[in-house]
Amino acid sequence: xxxxxxSSIEHDDRLINGLISDQFDDGSCLSRYQVASYRKESPYxxxxxxxxxxxxxxxxxxxxxxxxxxYNRYVADxxxxxKPEEASDCNYLVWVSxxxxxxxxxxxxxxxxxxxxxxxxxxxxxxxxLDDLFCEPFPEAxxxxxxxxxxxxxxxxxxxKSPECFGNILKTSNSSSSSSSSSPYVYLHLVHDYDDxxxxxxxxxxxxxxxxxxxxxxxxxxxxxxxxFLMPSFEQxxxxxxxxxxxVFHFIGRYLFFPTNPIWGLITRxxxxxxxxxxxxIGIQVRVFDTRVGPFQYVxxxxxxxxxxxxxxxxxxxDESFITSPENRKSKAVLLTSLSSGxxxxxxxxxxxxxxxxxxxxxxxxxxxxxxxxxxxxxHHRKAWAEMYLLSLTDKLITSSWSTFxxxxxxxxxxxxxxxxxxxxxxxxxxxxxxxMSIEPCFHAPPFFDCKKRAGTDTGAIVPHIRHCEDMSWGxxxx
Ligand code: GDP
Numbered sequence: 006x007x008x009x010x011x012s013s014i015e016h017d018d019r020l021i022n023g024l025i026s027d028q029f030d031d032g033s034c035l036s037r038y039q040v041a042s043y044r045k046e047s048p049y050x051x052x053x054x055x056x057x058x059x060x061x062x063x064x065x066x067x068x069x070x071x072x073x074x075x076y077n078r079y080v081a082d083x084x085x086x087x088k089p090e091e092a093s094d095c096n097y098l099v100w101v102s103x104x105x106x107x108x109x110x111x112x113x114x115x116x117x118x119x120x121x122x123x124x125x126x127x128x129x130x131x132x133x134x135l136d137d138l139f140c141e142p143f144p145e146a147x148x149x150x151x152x153x154x155x156x157x158x159x160x161x162x163x164x165x166k167s168p169e170c171f172g173n174i175l176k177t178s179n180s181s182s183s184s185s186s187s188s189p190y191v192y193l194h195l196v197h198d199y200d201d202x203x204x205x206x207x208x209x210x211x212x213x214x215x216x217x218x219x220x221x222x223x224x225x226x227x228x229x230x231x232x233x234f235l236m237p238s239f240e241q242x243x244x245x246x247x248x249x250x251x252x253v254f255h256f257i258g259r260y261l262f263f264p265t266n267p268i269w270g271l272i273t274r275x276x277x278x279x280x281x282x283x284x285x286x287i288g289i290q291v292r293v294f295d296t297r298v299g300p301f302q303y304v305x306x307x308x309x310x311x312x313x314x315x316x317x318x319x320x321x322x323x324d325e326s327f328i329t330s331p332e333n334r335k336s337k338a339v340l341l342t343s344l345s346s347g348x349x350x351x352x353x354x355x356x357x358x359x360x361x362x363x364x365x366x367x368x369x370x371x372x373x374x375x376x377x378x379x380x381x382x383x384x385h386h387r388k389a390w391a392e393m394y395l396l397s398l399t400d401k402l403i404t405s406s407w408s409t410f411x412x413x414x415x416x417x418x419x420x421x422x423x424x425x426x427x428x429x430x431x432x433x434x435x436x437x438x439x440x441x442m443s444i445e446p447c448f449h450a451p452p453f454f455d456c457k458k459r460a461g462t463d464t465g466a467i468v469p470h471i472r473h474c475e476d477m478s479w480g481x482x483x484x
Contacts, residue, residue: 069095102132107409172202300347
């Protein structure tokens with residue numbers, strides 16, 4: 006059993022094997038140094054090259070970040086609508102807040118890796134509540150885009166038709182002269198509805214003109230990292246950063262996303278009350294993409310089939326009213342997350358009304374049941390983030406197809422989940438779920454284009470470490 010007294014934590018690696026800097030003051034973000042006592046030690050180790058690149062990035066961020074002399078100079082240029090005359094020593098990537106929280110976390114992670122690869126400084130548009138959810142990840146310099154940023158009011162209206170849009174610039178210029186775009190910024194549209202021109206972002210020859218653009222503004226709702234691995238210009242660097250390919254978001258996520266103190270309170274109070282004492286913790290993330298509220302019997306059947314067939318949970322004995330097997334009184338705590346409370350209630354009742362065949366004690370908990378996805382409410386997002394994080398602290402995880410909420414939990418936790426297949430025609434799939442190939446998230450909208458041949462191709466069949474996802478046949482994931 007875990008002892009939560011911080012003086013006796015099982016492994017005290019406050020800096021996560023050197024992944025995070027020791028330059029922070031503890032109180033501003035308690036989760037940063039406390040989380041180690043809530044997690045098992047990760048089986049993965051960050052490469053020393055990744056660690057050195059993170060420290061280099063932090064130095065760049067400190068030199069060019071908000072309110073530095075460089076920042077003020079380049080912002081003044083941007084406000085005046087002019088491009089700097091010489092190559093600038095600070096270039097920026099502005100990430101615009103957009104979409105559900107799981108999507109935001111994955112794309113922000115993708116944006117950070119892209120910034121690291123291209124020596125850009127990542128600045129984040131805080132949207133409704135980003136500053137409420139995440140601690141500052143870089144020491145001594147904020148990652149939040151200052152609110153007086155010149156074109157901040159235009160973020161909402163930036164779209165594929167904007168003259169500053171990357172795809173549009175390529176469309177209107179004959180490829181070779183594309184660098185002549187006069188705007189000091191380029192808008193990158195990497196949203197699921199992007200078109201063939203926007204997708205040329207992933208082709209080195211088309212991508213290269215961005216090198217001379219000081220400000221890149223990005224909107225995305227996708228985990229686009231797998232396709233960066235297919236670009237020759239990044240391939241070697243990525244290989245050095247992540248010798249184990251499936252650890253990309255595991256490390257980026259653990260480096261960037263620490264819950265702020267109010268969220269850490271939600272997480273630790275819940276953990277200590279309901280999960281800490283169990284012999285094993287099981288996470289079940291239920292996400293049903295249906296406009297009706299549910300619960301649905303075919304989904305409940307699916308969750309149970311997956312849990313029982315894979316020995317994640319024990320079966321019940323419907324014929325016995327009482328089983329005594331004192332030698333096997335192990336306890337399992339199930340943390341179920343869902344917008345609906347129905348699945349939790351049914352599973353909890355099942356283990357109340359009947360004994361388990363194994364004699365194990367099954368406790369079932371659900372932190373919230375918010376009913377439907379809400380976009381402008383602070384507490385709603387706080388709970389969603391706390392729940393993703395709690396799921397990442399479990400020992401075994403079952404997730405739902407297509408859900409970035411589940412991807413965040415699995416990658417942060419370093420957990421290879423069982424993924425519930427997406428039901429068709431309101432029937433329980435058989436088999437109900439499959440074990441994931443890796444802990445990586447799936448890129449839902451990858452390009453299928455051979456940049457050299459300028460023709461369509463199956464990007465899931467080029468290299469062995471990039472394959473189609475378990476839960477989405479056209480998606481790509483690192484394995
Ligand atoms: P995805 O739609 O499953 O890929 O995940 P997102 O996180 O991007 O968007 C879904 C949003 O719906 C979440 O951010 C939450 O606001 C809400 N939501 C979905 N499932 C849950 C859940 O189990 N618990 C809570 N608290 N919110 C949820």
